[in-house]
Amino acid sequence: MAERNPLVIANWKLNGGIDLLCTSVAAFIGKHFETDIAICPPYIYMRDMLNFLQHSEIIVGSQNISKYASGAYTGETSAKMVKQAGGGLCLIGHSERRQMFGESNASCQIKVNQALEVNLMPILCIGENLQQRDAGVTKDVLFKQLEETLGEIECSGEQLCVAYEPVWAIGTGKAASPDDAQNIHAYIRCQLASIKGEDFAEKVRILYGGSVNKDNAADLLKNKDIDGLLVGGASLDAEHFMQICKVADAN
Incomplete structure:
Protein backbone atom coordinates (compact mmCIF):
# COMPACT_ATOMS: atom_id res chain seq x y z
CA MET A 1 0.00 0.00 0.00
CA ALA A 2 1.37 3.41 -0.98
CA GLU A 3 2.36 5.87 1.72
CA ARG A 4 0.10 8.91 1.49
CA ASN A 5 1.14 11.83 3.67
CA PRO A 6 -1.94 13.73 4.91
CA LEU A 7 -2.73 17.10 3.33
CA VAL A 8 -4.83 19.82 4.97
CA ILE A 9 -5.87 22.80 2.84
CA ALA A 10 -7.39 26.11 3.98
CA ASN A 11 -9.71 27.63 1.38
CA TRP A 12 -10.44 31.24 2.33
CA LYS A 13 -12.77 31.75 -0.64
CA LEU A 14 -13.75 35.45 -1.00
CA ASN A 15 -12.92 36.22 2.61
CA GLY A 16 -10.15 37.66 4.69
CA GLY A 17 -7.81 40.57 4.32
CA ILE A 18 -4.51 41.78 5.69
CA ASP A 19 -5.72 41.04 9.24
CA LEU A 20 -6.35 37.35 8.47
CA LEU A 21 -3.12 37.13 6.51
CA CYS A 22 -1.12 38.50 9.45
CA THR A 23 -2.77 36.29 12.08
CA SER A 24 -2.30 33.21 9.90
CA VAL A 25 1.36 33.99 9.28
CA ALA A 26 1.90 34.59 12.98
CA ALA A 27 0.23 31.29 13.83
CA PHE A 28 2.11 29.13 11.35
CA ASN A 51 6.76 36.34 0.85
CA PHE A 52 5.89 35.97 4.54
CA LEU A 53 5.99 32.16 4.47
CA GLN A 54 8.92 31.67 2.09
CA HIS A 55 11.04 30.03 4.79
CA SER A 56 8.22 27.97 6.27
CA GLN A 63 -8.43 28.77 -5.47
CA ASN A 64 -8.66 28.45 -9.25
CA ILE A 65 -6.65 28.76 -12.46
CA SER A 66 -7.55 29.72 -16.00
CA LYS A 67 -8.09 27.08 -18.65
CA TYR A 68 -6.00 29.33 -20.91
CA ALA A 69 -2.20 29.38 -20.85
CA SER A 70 -1.96 33.01 -22.05
CA GLY A 71 -3.64 35.54 -24.28
CA ALA A 72 -6.35 38.22 -24.31
CA TYR A 73 -8.36 36.86 -21.39
CA THR A 74 -8.91 39.79 -19.06
CA GLY A 75 -9.15 38.87 -15.38
CA GLU A 76 -7.69 35.38 -15.79
CA THR A 77 -4.64 33.92 -14.02
CA SER A 78 -2.77 31.02 -15.60
CA ALA A 79 -1.26 27.95 -13.99
CA LYS A 80 2.19 29.11 -15.11
CA MET A 81 1.71 32.49 -13.37
CA VAL A 82 0.72 30.78 -10.12
CA LYS A 83 3.69 28.43 -10.35
CA GLN A 84 6.16 31.20 -11.18
CA ALA A 85 4.88 33.25 -8.25
CA GLY A 86 5.74 30.32 -5.97
CA GLY A 87 2.38 28.56 -5.67
CA GLY A 88 2.42 24.83 -5.02
CA LEU A 89 -1.13 23.72 -5.76
CA CYS A 90 -4.49 24.88 -7.08
CA LEU A 91 -8.11 23.98 -6.50
CA ILE A 92 -10.00 22.93 -9.63
CA GLY A 93 -13.74 22.42 -9.99
CA HIS A 94 -14.80 23.56 -6.53
CA SER A 95 -18.59 23.24 -6.25
CA GLU A 96 -18.98 27.02 -6.06
CA ARG A 97 -17.09 27.37 -9.34
CA ARG A 98 -19.31 24.69 -10.87
CA GLN A 99 -22.57 26.17 -9.57
CA MET A 100 -21.93 29.90 -9.92
CA PHE A 101 -19.46 30.15 -12.79
CA GLY A 102 -20.41 27.29 -15.07
CA GLU A 103 -17.37 25.10 -14.47
CA SER A 104 -17.82 21.80 -16.30
CA ASN A 105 -16.01 18.47 -16.27
CA ALA A 106 -14.57 19.40 -19.66
CA SER A 107 -13.11 22.69 -18.39
CA CYS A 108 -11.80 20.91 -15.29
CA GLN A 109 -9.95 18.46 -17.54
CA ILE A 110 -8.28 21.33 -19.37
CA LYS A 111 -7.31 23.00 -16.09
CA VAL A 112 -5.88 19.79 -14.64
CA ASN A 113 -3.69 19.47 -17.73
CA GLN A 114 -2.64 23.12 -17.49
CA ALA A 115 -1.58 22.61 -13.88
CA LEU A 116 0.29 19.37 -14.54
CA GLU A 117 2.21 20.92 -17.44
CA VAL A 118 3.87 23.42 -15.07
CA ASN A 119 4.22 21.02 -12.11
CA LEU A 120 1.47 22.73 -10.12
CA MET A 121 -0.51 20.16 -8.12
CA PRO A 122 -4.21 20.14 -9.08
CA ILE A 123 -6.75 19.43 -6.36
CA LEU A 124 -9.78 18.17 -8.28
CA CYS A 125 -12.99 18.84 -6.35
CA ILE A 126 -15.96 16.54 -6.89
CA GLY A 127 -19.26 16.06 -5.09
CA GLU A 128 -23.01 15.70 -5.28
CA ASN A 129 -25.70 18.22 -4.39
CA LEU A 130 -28.68 17.58 -2.11
CA GLN A 131 -31.05 16.71 -4.93
CA GLN A 132 -28.62 14.15 -6.34
CA ARG A 133 -28.03 12.69 -2.90
CA ASP A 134 -31.77 12.37 -2.23
CA ALA A 135 -32.24 10.76 -5.65
CA GLY A 136 -29.65 8.13 -4.80
CA VAL A 137 -27.32 8.99 -7.69
CA THR A 138 -24.28 10.15 -5.68
CA LYS A 139 -21.99 7.43 -7.03
CA ASP A 140 -23.10 8.01 -10.62
CA VAL A 141 -22.35 11.74 -10.26
CA LEU A 142 -18.92 11.10 -8.77
CA PHE A 143 -17.94 8.54 -11.39
CA LYS A 144 -18.91 10.90 -14.21
CA GLN A 145 -16.89 13.74 -12.68
CA LEU A 146 -13.84 11.48 -12.29
CA GLU A 147 -14.05 9.76 -15.66
CA GLU A 148 -14.74 12.88 -17.73
CA THR A 149 -12.00 14.86 -15.99
CA LEU A 150 -9.23 12.32 -15.47
CA GLY A 151 -9.90 9.65 -18.09
CA GLU A 152 -7.55 11.15 -20.69
CA ILE A 153 -5.07 12.71 -18.25
CA GLU A 154 -1.50 11.40 -18.25
CA CYS A 155 0.06 11.57 -14.80
CA SER A 156 0.93 9.50 -11.75
CA GLY A 157 -1.19 9.37 -8.62
CA GLU A 158 1.13 11.44 -6.46
CA GLN A 159 0.93 14.35 -8.91
CA LEU A 160 -2.66 15.26 -8.04
CA CYS A 161 -5.30 15.03 -5.33
CA VAL A 162 -9.05 14.52 -5.36
CA ALA A 163 -11.21 16.38 -2.84
CA TYR A 164 -14.65 14.94 -2.12
CA GLU A 165 -16.92 17.76 -1.00
CA PRO A 166 -20.60 16.88 -0.69
CA VAL A 167 -22.25 20.11 -1.82
CA TRP A 168 -25.05 19.71 0.73
CA ALA A 169 -22.46 19.85 3.54
CA ILE A 170 -20.52 22.95 2.47
CA GLY A 171 -21.11 25.81 4.87
CA ASN A 183 -17.52 4.66 2.24
CA ILE A 184 -17.57 7.34 -0.45
CA HIS A 185 -13.79 7.77 -0.34
CA ALA A 186 -13.35 4.01 -0.75
CA TYR A 187 -15.72 4.14 -3.72
CA ILE A 188 -13.73 7.01 -5.25
CA ARG A 189 -10.48 5.07 -4.87
CA CYS A 190 -12.08 2.01 -6.44
CA GLN A 191 -13.28 4.05 -9.41
CA LEU A 192 -9.88 5.72 -9.78
CA ALA A 193 -8.42 2.23 -10.02
CA SER A 194 -10.87 1.31 -12.77
CA ILE A 195 -10.15 4.55 -14.68
CA LYS A 196 -6.42 5.01 -14.09
CA GLY A 197 -5.14 1.73 -12.62
CA GLU A 198 -4.58 0.41 -9.11
CA ASP A 199 -1.11 1.94 -8.70
CA PHE A 200 -2.50 5.39 -9.48
CA ALA A 201 -5.42 4.90 -7.10
CA GLU A 202 -3.20 3.83 -4.22
CA LYS A 203 -0.96 6.88 -4.59
CA VAL A 204 -3.54 9.64 -5.06
CA ARG A 205 -4.61 11.48 -1.92
CA ILE A 206 -8.35 11.85 -1.43
CA LEU A 207 -9.39 14.72 0.84
CA TYR A 208 -12.71 15.35 2.54
CA GLY A 209 -14.31 18.81 2.51
CA GLY A 210 -17.64 19.98 3.87
CA SER A 211 -18.14 21.65 7.28
CA VAL A 212 -14.81 20.35 8.59
CA ASN A 213 -13.84 21.62 12.03
CA LYS A 214 -11.55 20.77 14.94
CA ASP A 215 -14.26 18.62 16.53
CA ASN A 216 -14.86 16.24 13.61
CA ALA A 217 -11.39 16.25 12.04
CA ALA A 218 -9.99 13.36 14.07
CA ASP A 219 -12.94 11.04 13.41
CA LEU A 220 -12.73 11.78 9.69
CA LEU A 221 -8.97 11.31 9.44
CA LYS A 222 -8.88 7.97 11.25
CA ASN A 223 -10.41 6.34 8.15
CA LYS A 224 -7.95 4.63 5.83
CA ASP A 225 -9.15 6.26 2.62
CA ILE A 226 -9.43 9.83 3.96
CA ASP A 227 -6.01 11.33 3.33
CA GLY A 228 -6.63 14.91 4.38
CA LEU A 229 -9.09 17.76 4.63
CA LEU A 230 -10.26 20.73 2.59
CA VAL A 231 -11.30 23.32 5.17
CA GLY A 232 -13.52 26.31 4.40
CA GLY A 233 -15.12 28.44 7.11
CA ALA A 234 -13.06 27.02 9.96
CA SER A 235 -9.86 28.12 8.20
CA LEU A 236 -10.83 31.78 8.62
CA ASP A 237 -9.92 31.48 12.30
CA ALA A 238 -6.16 30.94 12.37
CA GLU A 239 -6.19 29.23 15.76
CA HIS A 240 -9.08 26.95 14.80
CA PHE A 241 -7.28 25.95 11.60
CA MET A 242 -4.10 25.37 13.63
CA GLN A 243 -6.04 22.95 15.86
CA ILE A 244 -7.22 21.02 12.80
CA CYS A 245 -3.62 20.77 11.55
CA LYS A 246 -2.49 19.49 14.96
CA VAL A 247 -5.24 16.87 14.88
CA ALA A 248 -4.03 15.77 11.44
CA ASP A 249 -0.47 15.47 12.77
CA ALA A 250 -1.68 13.35 15.68
CA ASN A 251 -3.38 10.92 13.32
Missing part, protein backbone atom coordinates in the same frame (compact mmCIF):
# COMPACT_ATOMS: atom_id res chain seq x y z
CA ILE A 29 5.52 30.67 10.73
CA GLY A 30 8.27 28.62 12.33
CA LYS A 31 5.95 25.70 13.09
CA HIS A 32 6.75 22.15 11.98
CA PHE A 33 4.12 19.65 10.86
CA GLU A 34 4.44 16.11 9.58
CA THR A 35 1.20 16.77 7.69
CA ASP A 36 1.37 18.83 4.49
CA ILE A 37 -0.39 22.17 5.14
CA ALA A 38 -1.59 24.56 2.44
CA ILE A 39 -3.41 27.90 2.45
CA CYS A 40 -5.38 29.19 -0.55
CA PRO A 41 -6.06 32.91 -0.03
CA PRO A 42 -7.66 35.21 -2.63
CA TYR A 43 -5.29 35.87 -5.54
CA ILE A 44 -4.48 39.40 -4.37
CA TYR A 45 -2.95 38.08 -1.14
CA MET A 46 -1.04 35.14 -2.59
CA ARG A 47 2.21 37.04 -3.19
CA ASP A 48 2.17 38.54 0.32
CA MET A 49 1.53 35.11 1.81
CA LEU A 50 4.35 33.62 -0.26
CA GLU A 57 6.83 24.56 5.38
CA ILE A 58 3.40 25.97 4.47
CA ILE A 59 2.31 25.57 0.84
CA VAL A 60 0.51 28.53 -0.73
CA GLY A 61 -2.04 27.67 -3.40
CA SER A 62 -4.67 29.26 -5.60
CA THR A 172 -24.21 24.14 6.32
CA GLY A 173 -22.67 22.59 9.43
CA LYS A 174 -23.94 19.19 8.19
CA ALA A 175 -20.77 17.23 7.58
CA ALA A 176 -20.96 13.69 6.28
CA SER A 177 -20.55 11.16 9.06
CA PRO A 178 -17.07 9.61 9.25
CA ASP A 179 -18.47 6.23 8.16
CA ASP A 180 -20.35 7.72 5.20
CA ALA A 181 -17.31 9.76 4.19
CA GLN A 182 -15.07 6.67 4.34
Whole structure:
Protein backbone atom coordinates (compact mmCIF):
# COMPACT_ATOMS: atom_id res chain seq x y z
CA MET A 1 0.00 0.00 0.00
CA ALA A 2 1.37 3.41 -0.98
CA GLU A 3 2.36 5.87 1.72
CA ARG A 4 0.10 8.91 1.49
CA ASN A 5 1.14 11.83 3.67
CA PRO A 6 -1.94 13.73 4.91
CA LEU A 7 -2.73 17.10 3.33
CA VAL A 8 -4.83 19.82 4.97
CA ILE A 9 -5.87 22.80 2.84
CA ALA A 10 -7.39 26.11 3.98
CA ASN A 11 -9.71 27.63 1.38
CA TRP A 12 -10.44 31.24 2.33
CA LYS A 13 -12.77 31.75 -0.64
CA LEU A 14 -13.75 35.45 -1.00
CA ASN A 15 -12.92 36.22 2.61
CA GLY A 16 -10.15 37.66 4.69
CA GLY A 17 -7.81 40.57 4.32
CA ILE A 18 -4.51 41.78 5.69
CA ASP A 19 -5.72 41.04 9.24
CA LEU A 20 -6.35 37.35 8.47
CA LEU A 21 -3.12 37.13 6.51
CA CYS A 22 -1.12 38.50 9.45
CA THR A 23 -2.77 36.29 12.08
CA SER A 24 -2.30 33.21 9.90
CA VAL A 25 1.36 33.99 9.28
CA ALA A 26 1.90 34.59 12.98
CA ALA A 27 0.23 31.29 13.83
CA PHE A 28 2.11 29.13 11.35
CA ILE A 29 5.52 30.67 10.73
CA GLY A 30 8.27 28.62 12.33
CA LYS A 31 5.95 25.70 13.09
CA HIS A 32 6.75 22.15 11.98
CA PHE A 33 4.12 19.65 10.86
CA GLU A 34 4.44 16.11 9.58
CA THR A 35 1.20 16.77 7.69
CA ASP A 36 1.37 18.83 4.49
CA ILE A 37 -0.39 22.17 5.14
CA ALA A 38 -1.59 24.56 2.44
CA ILE A 39 -3.41 27.90 2.45
CA CYS A 40 -5.38 29.19 -0.55
CA PRO A 41 -6.06 32.91 -0.03
CA PRO A 42 -7.66 35.21 -2.63
CA TYR A 43 -5.29 35.87 -5.54
CA ILE A 44 -4.48 39.40 -4.37
CA TYR A 45 -2.95 38.08 -1.14
CA MET A 46 -1.04 35.14 -2.59
CA ARG A 47 2.21 37.04 -3.19
CA ASP A 48 2.17 38.54 0.32
CA MET A 49 1.53 35.11 1.81
CA LEU A 50 4.35 33.62 -0.26
CA ASN A 51 6.76 36.34 0.85
CA PHE A 52 5.89 35.97 4.54
CA LEU A 53 5.99 32.16 4.47
CA GLN A 54 8.92 31.67 2.09
CA HIS A 55 11.04 30.03 4.79
CA SER A 56 8.22 27.97 6.27
CA GLU A 57 6.83 24.56 5.38
CA ILE A 58 3.40 25.97 4.47
CA ILE A 59 2.31 25.57 0.84
CA VAL A 60 0.51 28.53 -0.73
CA GLY A 61 -2.04 27.67 -3.40
CA SER A 62 -4.67 29.26 -5.60
CA GLN A 63 -8.43 28.77 -5.47
CA ASN A 64 -8.66 28.45 -9.25
CA ILE A 65 -6.65 28.76 -12.46
CA SER A 66 -7.55 29.72 -16.00
CA LYS A 67 -8.09 27.08 -18.65
CA TYR A 68 -6.00 29.33 -20.91
CA ALA A 69 -2.20 29.38 -20.85
CA SER A 70 -1.96 33.01 -22.05
CA GLY A 71 -3.64 35.54 -24.28
CA ALA A 72 -6.35 38.22 -24.31
CA TYR A 73 -8.36 36.86 -21.39
CA THR A 74 -8.91 39.79 -19.06
CA GLY A 75 -9.15 38.87 -15.38
CA GLU A 76 -7.69 35.38 -15.79
CA THR A 77 -4.64 33.92 -14.02
CA SER A 78 -2.77 31.02 -15.60
CA ALA A 79 -1.26 27.95 -13.99
CA LYS A 80 2.19 29.11 -15.11
CA MET A 81 1.71 32.49 -13.37
CA VAL A 82 0.72 30.78 -10.12
CA LYS A 83 3.69 28.43 -10.35
CA GLN A 84 6.16 31.20 -11.18
CA ALA A 85 4.88 33.25 -8.25
CA GLY A 86 5.74 30.32 -5.97
CA GLY A 87 2.38 28.56 -5.67
CA GLY A 88 2.42 24.83 -5.02
CA LEU A 89 -1.13 23.72 -5.76
CA CYS A 90 -4.49 24.88 -7.08
CA LEU A 91 -8.11 23.98 -6.50
CA ILE A 92 -10.00 22.93 -9.63
CA GLY A 93 -13.74 22.42 -9.99
CA HIS A 94 -14.80 23.56 -6.53
CA SER A 95 -18.59 23.24 -6.25
CA GLU A 96 -18.98 27.02 -6.06
CA ARG A 97 -17.09 27.37 -9.34
CA ARG A 98 -19.31 24.69 -10.87
CA GLN A 99 -22.57 26.17 -9.57
CA MET A 100 -21.93 29.90 -9.92
CA PHE A 101 -19.46 30.15 -12.79
CA GLY A 102 -20.41 27.29 -15.07
CA GLU A 103 -17.37 25.10 -14.47
CA SER A 104 -17.82 21.80 -16.30
CA ASN A 105 -16.01 18.47 -16.27
CA ALA A 106 -14.57 19.40 -19.66
CA SER A 107 -13.11 22.69 -18.39
CA CYS A 108 -11.80 20.91 -15.29
CA GLN A 109 -9.95 18.46 -17.54
CA ILE A 110 -8.28 21.33 -19.37
CA LYS A 111 -7.31 23.00 -16.09
CA VAL A 112 -5.88 19.79 -14.64
CA ASN A 113 -3.69 19.47 -17.73
CA GLN A 114 -2.64 23.12 -17.49
CA ALA A 115 -1.58 22.61 -13.88
CA LEU A 116 0.29 19.37 -14.54
CA GLU A 117 2.21 20.92 -17.44
CA VAL A 118 3.87 23.42 -15.07
CA ASN A 119 4.22 21.02 -12.11
CA LEU A 120 1.47 22.73 -10.12
CA MET A 121 -0.51 20.16 -8.12
CA PRO A 122 -4.21 20.14 -9.08
CA ILE A 123 -6.75 19.43 -6.36
CA LEU A 124 -9.78 18.17 -8.28
CA CYS A 125 -12.99 18.84 -6.35
CA ILE A 126 -15.96 16.54 -6.89
CA GLY A 127 -19.26 16.06 -5.09
CA GLU A 128 -23.01 15.70 -5.28
CA ASN A 129 -25.70 18.22 -4.39
CA LEU A 130 -28.68 17.58 -2.11
CA GLN A 131 -31.05 16.71 -4.93
CA GLN A 132 -28.62 14.15 -6.34
CA ARG A 133 -28.03 12.69 -2.90
CA ASP A 134 -31.77 12.37 -2.23
CA ALA A 135 -32.24 10.76 -5.65
CA GLY A 136 -29.65 8.13 -4.80
CA VAL A 137 -27.32 8.99 -7.69
CA THR A 138 -24.28 10.15 -5.68
CA LYS A 139 -21.99 7.43 -7.03
CA ASP A 140 -23.10 8.01 -10.62
CA VAL A 141 -22.35 11.74 -10.26
CA LEU A 142 -18.92 11.10 -8.77
CA PHE A 143 -17.94 8.54 -11.39
CA LYS A 144 -18.91 10.90 -14.21
CA GLN A 145 -16.89 13.74 -12.68
CA LEU A 146 -13.84 11.48 -12.29
CA GLU A 147 -14.05 9.76 -15.66
CA GLU A 148 -14.74 12.88 -17.73
CA THR A 149 -12.00 14.86 -15.99
CA LEU A 150 -9.23 12.32 -15.47
CA GLY A 151 -9.90 9.65 -18.09
CA GLU A 152 -7.55 11.15 -20.69
CA ILE A 153 -5.07 12.71 -18.25
CA GLU A 154 -1.50 11.40 -18.25
CA CYS A 155 0.06 11.57 -14.80
CA SER A 156 0.93 9.50 -11.75
CA GLY A 157 -1.19 9.37 -8.62
CA GLU A 158 1.13 11.44 -6.46
CA GLN A 159 0.93 14.35 -8.91
CA LEU A 160 -2.66 15.26 -8.04
CA CYS A 161 -5.30 15.03 -5.33
CA VAL A 162 -9.05 14.52 -5.36
CA ALA A 163 -11.21 16.38 -2.84
CA TYR A 164 -14.65 14.94 -2.12
CA GLU A 165 -16.92 17.76 -1.00
CA PRO A 166 -20.60 16.88 -0.69
CA VAL A 167 -22.25 20.11 -1.82
CA TRP A 168 -25.05 19.71 0.73
CA ALA A 169 -22.46 19.85 3.54
CA ILE A 170 -20.52 22.95 2.47
CA GLY A 171 -21.11 25.81 4.87
CA THR A 172 -24.21 24.14 6.32
CA GLY A 173 -22.67 22.59 9.43
CA LYS A 174 -23.94 19.19 8.19
CA ALA A 175 -20.77 17.23 7.58
CA ALA A 176 -20.96 13.69 6.28
CA SER A 177 -20.55 11.16 9.06
CA PRO A 178 -17.07 9.61 9.25
CA ASP A 179 -18.47 6.23 8.16
CA ASP A 180 -20.35 7.72 5.20
CA ALA A 181 -17.31 9.76 4.19
CA GLN A 182 -15.07 6.67 4.34
CA ASN A 183 -17.52 4.66 2.24
CA ILE A 184 -17.57 7.34 -0.45
CA HIS A 185 -13.79 7.77 -0.34
CA ALA A 186 -13.35 4.01 -0.75
CA TYR A 187 -15.72 4.14 -3.72
CA ILE A 188 -13.73 7.01 -5.25
CA ARG A 189 -10.48 5.07 -4.87
CA CYS A 190 -12.08 2.01 -6.44
CA GLN A 191 -13.28 4.05 -9.41
CA LEU A 192 -9.88 5.72 -9.78
CA ALA A 193 -8.42 2.23 -10.02
CA SER A 194 -10.87 1.31 -12.77
CA ILE A 195 -10.15 4.55 -14.68
CA LYS A 196 -6.42 5.01 -14.09
CA GLY A 197 -5.14 1.73 -12.62
CA GLU A 198 -4.58 0.41 -9.11
CA ASP A 199 -1.11 1.94 -8.70
CA PHE A 200 -2.50 5.39 -9.48
CA ALA A 201 -5.42 4.90 -7.10
CA GLU A 202 -3.20 3.83 -4.22
CA LYS A 203 -0.96 6.88 -4.59
CA VAL A 204 -3.54 9.64 -5.06
CA ARG A 205 -4.61 11.48 -1.92
CA ILE A 206 -8.35 11.85 -1.43
CA LEU A 207 -9.39 14.72 0.84
CA TYR A 208 -12.71 15.35 2.54
CA GLY A 209 -14.31 18.81 2.51
CA GLY A 210 -17.64 19.98 3.87
CA SER A 211 -18.14 21.65 7.28
CA VAL A 212 -14.81 20.35 8.59
CA ASN A 213 -13.84 21.62 12.03
CA LYS A 214 -11.55 20.77 14.94
CA ASP A 215 -14.26 18.62 16.53
CA ASN A 216 -14.86 16.24 13.61
CA ALA A 217 -11.39 16.25 12.04
CA ALA A 218 -9.99 13.36 14.07
CA ASP A 219 -12.94 11.04 13.41
CA LEU A 220 -12.73 11.78 9.69
CA LEU A 221 -8.97 11.31 9.44
CA LYS A 222 -8.88 7.97 11.25
CA ASN A 223 -10.41 6.34 8.15
CA LYS A 224 -7.95 4.63 5.83
CA ASP A 225 -9.15 6.26 2.62
CA ILE A 226 -9.43 9.83 3.96
CA ASP A 227 -6.01 11.33 3.33
CA GLY A 228 -6.63 14.91 4.38
CA LEU A 229 -9.09 17.76 4.63
CA LEU A 230 -10.26 20.73 2.59
CA VAL A 231 -11.30 23.32 5.17
CA GLY A 232 -13.52 26.31 4.40
CA GLY A 233 -15.12 28.44 7.11
CA ALA A 234 -13.06 27.02 9.96
CA SER A 235 -9.86 28.12 8.20
CA LEU A 236 -10.83 31.78 8.62
CA ASP A 237 -9.92 31.48 12.30
CA ALA A 238 -6.16 30.94 12.37
CA GLU A 239 -6.19 29.23 15.76
CA HIS A 240 -9.08 26.95 14.80
CA PHE A 241 -7.28 25.95 11.60
CA MET A 242 -4.10 25.37 13.63
CA GLN A 243 -6.04 22.95 15.86
CA ILE A 244 -7.22 21.02 12.80
CA CYS A 245 -3.62 20.77 11.55
CA LYS A 246 -2.49 19.49 14.96
CA VAL A 247 -5.24 16.87 14.88
CA ALA A 248 -4.03 15.77 11.44
CA ASP A 249 -0.47 15.47 12.77
CA ALA A 250 -1.68 13.35 15.68
CA ASN A 251 -3.38 10.92 13.32
